[in-house]
Amino acid sequence: MSYKNLVDEVKKGLPSGNYLLAASDRFLHAEAAELVRGIVPPGERDFNFHAFDLLSAEQEKPSFDQILDVVNTVPFFGGRKYVLVENFQKAVKKDLKKLEGYFQHPSESTVLILMHEGSLKKDVKESLRGVKHIVLDIREADMPAWIREKAGLKGLDLARDAADYLLAVIGPDLGMLSTEIEKMMLLGKTVIEEGDIREITEGKRTFGAFDLINAIRSRDVEKTFRIYSVLRETEEAYSLLGALNWQYAQMMGEKKSPGEKDHLYNVFRLLNRADMGIKTGGFYPLELLLVRLLRLSAPR
Numbered sequence: 001m002s003y004k005n006l007v008d009e010v011k012k013g014l015p016s017g018n019y020l021l022a023a024s025d026r027f028l029h030a031e032a033a034e035l036v037r038g039i040v041p042p043g044e045r046d047f048n049f050h051a052f053d054l055l056s057a058e059q060e061k062p063s064f065d066q067i068l069d070v071v072n073t074v075p076f077f078g079g080r081k082y083v084l085v086e087n088f089q090k091a092v093k094k095d096l097k098k099l100e101g102y103f104q105h106p107s108e109s110t111v112l113i114l115m116h117e118g119s120l121k122k123d124v125k126e127s128l129r130g131v132k133h134i135v136l137d138i139r140e141a142d143m144p145a146w147i148r149e150k151a152g153l154k155g156l157d158l159a160r161d162a163a164d165y166l167l168a169v170i171g172p173d174l175g176m177l178s179t180e181i182e183k184m185m186l187l188g189k190t191v192i193e194e195g196d197i198r199e200i201t202e203g204k205r206t207f208g209a210f211d212l213i214n215a216i217r218s219r220d221v222e223k224t225f226r227i228y229s230v231l232r233e234t235e236e237a238y239s240l241l242g243a244l245n246w247q248y249a250q251m252m253g254e255k256k257s258p259g260e261k262d263h264l265y266n267v268f269r270l271l272n273r274a275d276m277g278i279k280t281g282g283f284y285p286l287e288l289l290l291v292r293l294l295r296l297s298a299p300r
Contacts, residue, residue, distance in 0.1 A: 016132040023136035047076035054090040064095040088114040096127040168246030171238040209243035
């Protein structure tokens with residue numbers, strides 16, 4: 001199951017009663033916690049929403065006896081109570097035994113949500129049989145769908161090409177993507193197109209990735225690096241590479257001669273090499289990419 005499955009479950013009020021949410025990205029833990037918290041009306045949260053963190057300072061660290069006491073207490077205002085346990089990967093064997101006992105006769109009025117960082121160990125899986133397990137991690141191929149889902153939760157209708165463009169420009173950093181979605185809310189419109197994304201991400205910049213590509217195609221070394229020096233002041237290396245990828249992909253989608261297609265295949269090989277270098281070397285691989293693109297023979 002995926003992040004979208006969690007959103008669907010939350011919309012129904014988490015009907016299964018007991019959940020294990022696993023993710024390696026801490027941002028997704030925070031997102032999930034906020035979704036769960038949002039189920040409870042603001043005036044009831046002090047009573048019917050409880051969050052525990054197993055990584056709290058030792059003197060404040062809750063015991064599972066304390067947690068289960070809260071879980072088994074009848075909720076105020078009627079309805080249901082939601083108990084969230086963060087960093088469940090820190091639970092020890094005696095905690096798992098207590099949970100096994102609880103799951104034999106779980107509270108019908110409380111939803112228990114266990115949040116686990118990283119992959120599950122075998123003994124944890126065995127202890128949590130019958131608990132609904134949702135893996136929140138998002139593959140890069142699924143990120144456009146996540147972007148649109150996230151925007152939808154904010155009341156925004158984000159076009160598919162706009163989501164693709166945002167991912168290309170910002171890169172697969174979920175926190176940064178979420179920030180850009182928050183910016184969209186300031187536009188005062190509910191339907192967001194690709195042009196709106198350009199406005200948000202580029203603002204009033206003099207140059208964009210398309211200008212950089214035009215300079216490269218013109219073999220204008222001075223202009224290429226002048227534009228690049230402007231862009232690197234406002235862009236992360238990975239984001240700028242993503243924008244180049246997107247622009248070249250747009251070109252690939254147009255009708256091209258065999259020679260032009262061969263040229264673009266060579267471009268994508270260089271972009272892929274730069275991608276691997278940027279993950280470990282900051283901006284330098286991007287500068288090397290520009291040199292190699294300028295040296296690449298012109299398309300026939």
